[in-house]
Amino acid sequence: MSPRVSEEYKKQKRLDLLQAAKRVFIHKGYTRVTMQDILDEAGVSRGALYAYFDNLEHVYIELLQQEDRQDVFHFCAEGAGTSWQQLRNWIEKQQKEIEQIDQTLVRANLEFFSSHHYRSNKESYPYLTARYERIVKALTDFFQRGAVQGEFSPRLPAPSISRYLVSVVDGLMIQTAHLGSEQTKVAEQMNTLLFTLEQLLDPVQTK
Amino acid sequence: MSPRVSEEYKKQKRLDLLQAAKRVFIHKGYTRVTMQDILDEAGVSRGALYAYFDNLEHVYIELLQQEDRQDVFHFCAEGAGTSWQQLRNWIEKQQKEIEQIDQTLVRANLEFFSSHHYRSNKESYPYLTARYERIVKALTDFFQRGAVQGEFSPRLPAPSISRYLVSVVDGLMIQTAHLGSEQTKVAEQMNTLLFTLEQLLDPVQTK
DNA sequence: TCATAAAACGACACTGTTGTCGTTTTTAAG
DNA sequence: CTTAAAAACGACAACAGTGTCGTTTTATGA
Numbered sequence: 153m154s155p156r157v158s159e160e161y162k163k164q165k166r167l168d169l170l171q172a173a174k175r176v177f178i179h180k181g182y183t184r185v186t187m188q189d190i191l192d193e194a195g196v197s198r199g200a201l202y203a204y205f206d207n208l209e210h211v212y213i214e215l216l217q218q219e220d221r222q223d224v225f226h227f228c229a230e231g232a233g234t235s236w237q238q239l240r241n242w243i244e245k246q247q248k249e250i251e252q253i254d255q256t257l258v259r260a261n262l263e264f265f266s267s268h269h270y271r272s273n274k275e276s277y278p279y280l281t282a283r284y285e286r287i288v289k290a291l292t293d294f295f296q297r298g299a300v301q302g303e304f305s306p307r308l309p310a311p312s313i314s315r316y317l318v319s320v321v322d323g324l325m326i327q328t329a330h331l332g333s334e335q336t337k338v339a340e341q342m343n344t345l346l347f348t349l350e351q352l353l354d355p356v357q358t359k
Numbered sequence: 360m361s362p363r364v365s366e367e368y369k370k371q372k373r374l375d376l377l378q379a380a381k382r383v384f385i386h387k388g389y390t391r392v393t394m395q396d397i398l399d400e401a402g403v404s405r406g407a408l409y410a411y412f413d414n415l416e417h418v419y420i421e422l423l424q425q426e427d428r429q430d431v432f433h434f435c436a437e438g439a440g441t442s443w444q445q446l447r448n449w450i451e452k453q454q455k456e457i458e459q460i461d462q463t464l465v466r467a468n469l470e471f472f473s474s475h476h477y478r479s480n481k482e483s484y485p486y487l488t489a490r491y492e493r494i495v496k497a498l499t500d501f502f503q504r505g506a507v508q509g510e511f512s513p514r515l516p517a518p519s520i521s522r523y524l525v526s527v528v529d530g531l532m533i534q535t536a537h538l539g540s541e542q543t544k545v546a547e548q549m550n551t552l553l554f555t556l557e558q559l560l561d562p563v564q565t566k
Numbered sequence: 567t568c569a570t571a572a573a574a575c576g577a578c579a580c581t582g583t584t585g586t587c588g589t590t591t592t593t594a595a596g
Numbered sequence: 597c598t599t600a601a602a603a604a605c606g607a608c609a610a611c612a613g614t615g616t617c618g619t620t621t622t623a624t625g626a
Contacts, residue, residue, distance in 0.1 A: 162603095165603095180477055181473070181474065181476065181477045182474075183390055183474040184474070184477060186582085186583060186584085187583075187584070187585090188582090188583075188584095196604080196605090197604055197605040197606060198584095198585085198586095198604095198605075198606065198607095199586085199587085199603085199604055199605055199606070200603075200604050200605075202584095202585065202586080203602095203603070203604080206585090207584080207585080208584095259473065259476060262469075262473045263470075263473045263474050265537055266388070266466065266469045266470045266473055266536070266537070267388065267389075267390040267391070267470050267474070269388065269466060269536070269537065270387055270388050270391060280537050280538060281538055281542060284534070284538055284542065284543075307554070308550075308551055308554060312544075312547050312548070312550070312551050313551065315543065315544055315547070315548055315551075316527075316548050316551040316552070316555075318530075318534070319527055319530035319531045319534060319543075319548055320523075320526055320527050320530055321530070322530040322533065322534055323525075323526035323527055323528070323529040323530020323531070323533065324526045324530070326529065326530065326533050327491070327525070327526060327529055329473070329476070330472055330473070330476065330487050331487060331488055331491055335488060335491065336491075336522065336526075337519075337522055340519050340522070341519070341522055341523050341526055343515075343519070344515055344519050344520065344522075344523040344559075345523070347514070347515060347558075347559070348523075348555035348558060348559065351554075351555060351558040352551070352554070352555065369573095372573095393612085393613060393614085394613080394614070394615090395612095395613075395614095403574080403575090404574055404575040404576060405574095405575075405576060405577095405614095405615085405616095406573085406574055406575050406576070406616085406617085407573070407574050407575070409614095409615065409616080410573070410574080413615090414614080414615080415614095
């Protein structure tokens with residue numbers, strides 16, 4: 153009687169399956185992936201996989217949530233250096249991520265969300281909207297805090313600058329996903345972005 | 360003997376099929392569309408459709424080419440107003456297009472290209488790359504021409520500004536494709552873009 | 567009006583993927 | 597060591613979509 157394996161075991165197995173799935177998604181994107189691919193990669197039977205996940209979409213959503221849990225947005229109280237320096241760091245981090253796009257889920261995400269826009273009418277997926285708003289909010293708060301502390305003198309409303317910043321980073325990310333980072337000159341564009349942010353925020357230069 | 364219908368007829372039929380396909384793609388995106396959808400929409404049989412196109416991908420590529428042939432990039436010699444005014448016009452045009460995203464192929468394109476990145480390794484699709492380079496080149500030329508004429512004083516290299524501009528517009532387009540134009544505040548972001556372009560180009564103000 | 571080439575039709579065989587379910591294996595409590 | 601619960605297995609039926617091909621219809625030159 154009683155469960156044959158521990159909850160711990162099941163939790164771990166679930167994670168293993170998600171890790172296998174992640175490898176597959178990074179390598180093949182979303183649309184072309186089948187349950188077969190994942191169970192092969194995980195070295196597990198059809199029945200086993202379906203015991204944990206109902207279908208591909210379910211796998212992907214779980215994976216997304218798991219990934220989300222990991223990288224919590226870190227703009228809240230970073231301490232390190234001036235606000236302007238923090239912003240530079242953040243942008244540099246984005247650049248790194250864009251340049252390593254082949255080792256991330258970015259492309260798969262792009263596929264997933266673009267192909268789900270149409271089905272999602274029924275479900276009205278809150279995920280993307282929530283994520284977008286969360287990031288915009290974090291940036292806006294950051295800019296406003298910087299303004300209060302006299303480190304920034306925003307020339308336009310903080311929310312406008314936030315949204316704009318997100319657009320640029322997203323745009324660059326997606327272009328790079330399609331064209332490759334040599335083509336889109338990521339570093340160069342990040343410099344241009346920094347230039348425009350300097351104009352938008354007029355930070356106190358501590359040089 | 361001899362062909363039963365004119366070349367003209369066949370050309371027209373082809374166009375009709377592509378128009379039907381376009382309607383379907385605008386409505387359903389790319390991934391979820393089947394040949395069945397298209398032949399239903401066109402009111403034609405399976406055999407007829409396959410007589411003109413080998414498969415879905417073929418249909419889509421033909422449609423892309425047909426669309427491309429229509430809107431030739433118009434930055435070459437527009438004449439209307441100052442360079443800065445021309446730039447404003449162009450951006451306004453982009454804004455209109457973004458706001459009407461539901462009536463365009465933008466979403467389908469996004470799906471098509473993101474799901475084709477992985478297959479395209481074999482074929483190494485030149486389409487996107489070529490399109491990107493073409494637009495960047497047109498913008499760069501435009502900026503340089505403006506600089507020579509004393510209308511712009513670019514603060515960064517013209518190609519950098521071009522690429523950056525394309526990133527912003529693309530980013531905004533894709534975000535809007537996912538989130539809707541209320542969410543992304545298209546107009547507001549376009550204003551921010553204009554502000555930054557003003558800083559980047561330092562145009563002579565003819566106000 | 568007839569003959570015929572080709573355009574249109576749609577049934578069908580084929581393929582790839584999904585999700586299920588009866589069977590086998592494994593695990594740990596008794 | 598036995599036993600039963602449940603975890604893992606994998607064959608399979610069902611389904612959806614594709615591309616083909618033999619048949620029917622249509623358009624036009626003779």
